[in-house]
Amino acid sequence: MYKIKQVAELAGVSVRTLHHYDDIGLLKPEIAPNGYRLYSEDDFLKLQQILFFKELDFPLDEIKQILNHPDFDRDNTLRKHKHLLEVKKNRLEKIIKTVDDTLHSLKGGTKMSKEKMFNSFSMKEIEEHQKKYEKEVEERWGGTDAYTESVRKTKSYTEADWKRIHEEAAEITKKFITAMEIGPDSDLAMEACKLHRQHITDSYYKCTLEIYRGLGEMYVADERFTKNIDKAKEGLASFMREAMIVYCDRAEGK
């Protein structure tokens, strides 16, 4: 475990930066009995990810959304980083070329067009890739509006908010696990679904029956979701899907 100054020095960031990341819920360390922050090895890995995202000019809010997402996949993310960094490098090479062209032009070469003078500064391509990245994250969340609402809502969440949300989620997971012993159409399973759906609506975005049904499918169709959910109990994702289908069918009068 490391104290804050040690982390700052090893990572090349300031103590203030680490305070800020803690305050906004991006990188929250353990707290010692004396109130000091204590950072783990895993915190270092997370910090490295954060710095990769920062290098690509992602805003901290968005980095937080991505890193805190249930289906966050480090390998996949790193591959995307590499690609975006190559795009950024290409842009830099274009700017260097523009410097050369400008030098040549000043030496009595042909006059440069405005387009040639300025197009290398454009962030368009990088922003397009960022948007594609965001869209990919978004597609797992059930809809553009839902995603937007989620981002808007979670933006203002305090530490206390997050703590409560995570506790609620843990309680709901317990109910689902207990219901696994009974059946996906049991009263307990239905109650768990009701609470689950309500939790998503309260904390993230309005979860319609359509979205909820699609979410159940995703829990199984996307193995990253499955793997993450099954961490709590093997087979939980599959069970939740079944229960969610029953819940939605009943709610729709089927």
Next chain:
Amino acid sequence: MYKIKQVAELAGVSVRTLHHYDDIGLLKPEIAPNGYRLYSEDDFLKLQQILFFKELDFPLDEIKQILNHPDFDRDNTLRKHKHLLEVKKNRLEKIIKTVDDTLHSLKGGTKMSKEKMFNSFSMKEIEEHQKKYEKEVEERWGGTDAYTESVRKTKSYTEADWKRIHEEAAEITKKFITAMEIGPDSDLAMEACKLHRQHITDSYYKCTLEIYRGLGEMYVADERFTKNIDKAKEGLASFMREAMIVYCDRAEGK
């Protein structure tokens, strides 16, 4: 001549950005009778320089200092840009390498050291080059303290301040030109030196006799200074140097 929206679109910056650059005195266009801003071809060249500096993360205050400096040399500056951009590109390549190393580590490769995880993010080398750049600019200004005072002072100058300063400078130049007809040790030449030195002290930094003497030497030793000053009249730089030496000798009782 171009209106603001045209410039914004051609250069890929926002109208607000151009307003801001006007407000802070970085890029000041002509004003049409109807109050609209009008940008010239030369403004485009200047804007391109600004974007090169921005790409290298120079603060706008500093860009302004550099661009408004009497010995600003576009060729030399572009060569430095190219070099700094290469340094920035090298850093990016190191970050890409770190991504690869991290991916390899995650695949069961050896555990990465903290140093290996974080050292590529360092801005140290870039900052060192920026400092070297700044120091070079600084060395032409007669001393570290003088430079610092100048930056501090000019930071808060308004448009009206700059206008007055430039008018004063023009009047002083006129006196020097008239004094060329008489001699470097004439009363008029001495008066011009007195006003010149006072002008520098009032507007930039405390100009001691030592600094003033050194400035005179520089006006001739550095051909960029010479070229710039001689724009007003051929041979003016050399004449000013002689007059400044006489002025300093007399002030020191030689």
Next chain:
DNA sequence: TGTTGACTCTAACGTTGCGTGATAGTATAG
């Protein structure tokens, strides 16, 4: 045991470079 310097905490103001919105004047096309 007390002192001291280093390190830690929280709080809050300041900085930079615009984005955004409001209000009002100017220009041009229909």
Next chain:
DNA sequence: CTATACTATCACGCAACGTTAGAGTCAACA
């Protein structure tokens, strides 16, 4: 003459910290 687009200034807001202040904690030292 009207509507729309473009222009002006003004001012608040934002993100991501830097910086400073005041106070608590810890370990080394006298």
